[in-house]
Amino acid sequence: MTRPLSVAVAGLGTVGGGVLRLLRDNAEIVAARAGRSIAVTAVSARDRLRERSVPLAGLRWYEDPVAIAFDPGVDAVVELIGGAEGPARALVEAAIEAGKPVVTANKALIAIHGAELAAKAERHHVPLAFEAAVAGGIPVIKALREGLAGNRITWIAGILNGTCNYILTTMRERGREFAEVLGDAQKLGYAEADPSFDIDGIDAAHKLAILAALAFGRPVAFDAVHTEGIRGISALDIAYADQLGYRIKLLGIARQTEGGIEARVHPCMVPATSSVAQVEGVYNAVVAEGDFVGRIMLEGRGAGAGPTASAVVADLVDVARGRVTPVWGASSGDLSDAPSVPMEAHTGFYYLRLMVIDQPGVIADVAAVLRDHGISLESLLQRGRSPGEAVPVAIVTHDAKESAMREALDKIAALDSVLEAPTLIRIESA
Amino acid sequence: MTRPLSVAVAGLGTVGGGVLRLLRDNAEIVAARAGRSIAVTAVSARDRLRERSVPLAGLRWYEDPVAIAFDPGVDAVVELIGGAEGPARALVEAAIEAGKPVVTANKALIAIHGAELAAKAERHHVPLAFEAAVAGGIPVIKALREGLAGNRITWIAGILNGTCNYILTTMRERGREFAEVLGDAQKLGYAEADPSFDIDGIDAAHKLAILAALAFGRPVAFDAVHTEGIRGISALDIAYADQLGYRIKLLGIARQTEGGIEARVHPCMVPATSSVAQVEGVYNAVVAEGDFVGRIMLEGRGAGAGPTASAVVADLVDVARGRVTPVWGASSGDLSDAPSVPMEAHTGFYYLRLMVIDQPGVIADVAAVLRDHGISLESLLQRGRSPGEAVPVAIVTHDAKESAMREALDKIAALDSVLEAPTLIRIESA
Incomplete structure (x- = not known):
């Protein structure tokens, strides 16, 4: 068996604790799947003295998360700090630049800076993995x-x-x-x-x-x-x-x-x-x-310590095995x-729910606005009667264009007989 | 970009046709994901003259599927012949021995000979992939x-x-x-x-x-x-x-x-x-x-040309990228x-359906057999009455042992008032 993969974990909240626990409890399974053991050797978190479910004795401790990227004993970095900016971003950038594979659960960071981080990872030939960023334990x-x-x-x-x-x-x-x-x-x-x-x-x-x-x-x-x-x-x-x-x-x-x-x-x-x-x-x-x-x-x-740790460790196993996939599935040139x-260009079916004063002509006014915007009705539900009081009306449209629907909605909201901001819910055949 | 991965496909039935079609229709997507193009260069099938949905012009043709393993222009072999023995097995063994990665959709082969094929693949450091063997396109x-x-x-x-x-x-x-x-x-x-x-x-x-x-x-x-x-x-x-x-x-x-x-x-x-x-x-x-x-x-x-081809090509992309995983998830030593x-050691809840003659004492006899085997009833349904005629009886047991259930079933089937072989269906909470 190859030598262990030495991992540093930054951020020891719920997910960080889960990762440490998984790597301890399932050490043998993980080593078999990874072809080598995966050992956490360094950690960074805000409060060193906080009570934790997993003992940290024997691990190198860093106040500054970015410092773990420069620990020569660390092969791969797990970023569980969170947030699109600040220490999370600084650590991921530093680790990539130091040539160390990064595993992160940070969806904000990947969603907002993922394009540039992918380019950086490609330049440095470093894996950047984020299975845990979407849908927790679901691979x-x-x-x-x-x-x-x-x-x-x-x-x-x-x-x-x-x-x-x-x-x-x-x-x-x-x-x-x-x-x-x-x-x-x-x-x-x-x-x-x-x-x-x-x-x-x-x-x-x-x-x-x-x-x-x-x-x-x-x-x-x-x-x-x-x-x-x-x-x-x-x-x-x-x-x-x-x-x-x-x-x-x-x-x-x-x-x-x-x-x-x-x-x-x-x-x-x-x-x-x-x-x-x-x-x-x-x-x-x-x-x-x-x-x-x-x-x-x-x-x-889609969340929680166990499922998220499962995804983080799956990424670490890929790193340990040397299985590499470009961040967005293909190299930047491809x-x-x-x-x-x-x-505004979307088209679809819409559900529209209004609160209106129950009086003659209200439905006619609403229907006229929709007609004027080329939107046809599939159904309209106005249950019960309370003349002069507020009553709900639910409308389902046929296929309509979002831009037309929004204009119509503004006009409908402005009608005197319409009492609250209308609720618009799109209908999906999914 | 690296040079193309040259692939030979043995077996040009529904799935084989699907694989050729996918690699042609989605060539650009596949090349981007694989980091290189994936090109079928050789094929083998029983009938050379049969009309096919994908043109085979320009491909090297082999009567004997095993021969494709020895084609020096072939980097990887796709086995779609099927069957646990015969040419499918011979081809997979030959390809592994020739050091060529194998992708197969053959569940019978992997289920029956998978242990020895995995050992062979490990000895020759050759990937053996079979995503298409289980649940079609689902990865x-x-x-x-x-x-x-x-x-x-x-x-x-x-x-x-x-x-x-x-x-x-x-x-x-x-x-x-x-x-x-x-x-x-x-x-x-x-x-x-x-x-x-x-x-x-x-x-x-x-x-x-x-x-x-x-x-x-x-x-x-x-x-x-x-x-x-x-x-x-x-x-x-x-x-x-x-x-x-x-x-x-x-x-x-x-x-x-x-x-x-x-x-x-x-x-x-x-x-x-x-x-x-x-x-x-x-x-x-x-x-x-x-x-x-x-x-x-x-x-x-779980089946069909498209989904199965999707799984075969996913395996080829792994081969092209050099992403390798041991056949059973870990090396043989692990x-x-x-x-x-x-x-016989299973325990669970059982549904039991009998056809019995509708006469006094039948249920008592059945219940006595179950009791004698330590099996307790959760419910019993005997709807309708037709004295002297055949009527169905449905029984649901509490947690029972399979071995006890089978013995009881034999005794129940032997009762004079029980008319057909009873139907036993296990109940799963899943």
Whole structure:
């Protein structure tokens, strides 16, 4: 057997602890799979004295995470600090420049700086691996970049944020409102004290940007992802979805269109019987469609110490075995320069839910606005009557253009009889 | 870019045609992912003159498939002949001995001779890849061997035969009998003229043997797989399953138990709400449980020219990139020698369906036999009355030992009031 792979881990939070525990508990399995043992020899974290679940005795300790890149006894660096800037970015850059393979779980860093980091890694002939950055323990990066390597991927979609999926699932199962369920999720540790990163779709957008780059073989383009979160979803919308045969999911979707690549994260109505609709609670799933393979779905836990550690160690095993894959699936010269298309160019079916004053002529006004923008109605639901009071109206459109829909929506919102900002949810056949 | 990888393909049936088509249609994508182009330069098939969907002009033609292993212009061999013996085996052995990487879709060959072929490949430092042998286009070999490399896998289960899943799905949806649906499946091309390989569970057992070896890091052991097919499943059983909240699936299941590894293929009742139960028609799925990753499910098309070609080409891309993984996930010296446990040692819940004469005392007799073997009943359904006529009785047991169940079954079958061979279906929580 070759000599051990000596690894430095920066960041000893939940995931870092998980990685150390995995490498200790499953040392024999990992060594067999890697062809050599994988040993953590150096660590860096903010608080040296904090109580940890894994003993750190005998490991070299660094206050400054970047310093581990210069430790001559370190063969590979694991970055678990997080954040697109600051020490995480500095460490990854330093390690690549020092010629040391990097394994990271940092989706923000890869989504935002992944194009330049890939170029740097290529220049220095250093692997940069990030299986843990998307969908936790599900080996989706490997599946896309290697397992489906022969395919022209036409479409990819995923439930990429467990917090949002947990909230939407619980709202549906309990018939409760967003704010209440979010509060409970925070108490249970399924949502952060500041939840905006998750519930506004940013975390999912980071992951989708990475998946889209891999699926379409081009450098990552986070800025091109249209991003909406789930704050605007009410119990009423979930009830309407149920009635219409749909479930509401926050999906990240990327698609090859004639004009280029469309990438978007927003709440969707998906058929209640579809595979994606069955993915509930904190589970993640990724569905990809390739021209030869057809449709593939991968499902599993998208977060947590165990699943994320599983992904980090899979990357370390690749490093230990010398299995190398270019960051975006191909060398920079072989990447596609397919343009991104703006969300305004999207076409699809829409669900629109209004609160209106129940009085004659309201529906006629709304319908006239839609007609004037070339949008035709598939169905309209106005249940119950309360003359002069606020009542909900749900509308499902036929295929419409996003730009027309937005203009129509502004006009509808401005009608006197329309009381709140309308809720717009896109319908996906997924 | 490095010089092209020159590939010989033996066997130009459906899958072979698919591989040639993929390498032609997606040549640019494949070259980018592989870091070099992948070119088929030689082929071998039985009938040179047969009309084919892909032109063969300019390719070197061999009558004898084994001869392609000796073509000095060939870098890697793709074996798509099929069968555990004969030319397929001879070609794979010859190619390995000639130091040429082998990619095969041949599950029978790998399941039956995989241990010795792996040893040979290791001796000659030659990759032997077989992603296409299990679950078609789903990259399950890669996921298990690389993506979940850090995990102790405790359990793996799969819907591994699309023909059986199609038949069981159609029986349920249409309320029809096995023989009728099989006949239709044969007309539609979903089942072979001689369907026994599929419907008796042998094909699924080949695949399960491979998955179990990968999951538990030991050489493949096909003979240790307990195998039953779906011939005995009637529309009546499917209706009972529905009533009890289950669906019937042919599953391959391998599990790490205290005594060793249990591997079995047989019809199962699974909860109707489980993920596996939602996998319908010709789709395949594999579920794995790891100590760190938790439960992962992969789903997709398990057969057909496109999905199988996708898997073959993924293996070729690995070969072209020089990404090498030992056949059973670890070198021979690092493999586990965990013993196999016989089916008799299995414990679980059972569904038992009898046809009995509707007369007083029958249920008492059956219940007494079960009691005498230490098997307790969870439920018993005897719907309707037809005194003196044949009526079905469905029984669900509590946790029972397979050996006790079999003895009890023999005694029950021998009762005068029991009219046909009883149907036994194991219940899985999965």
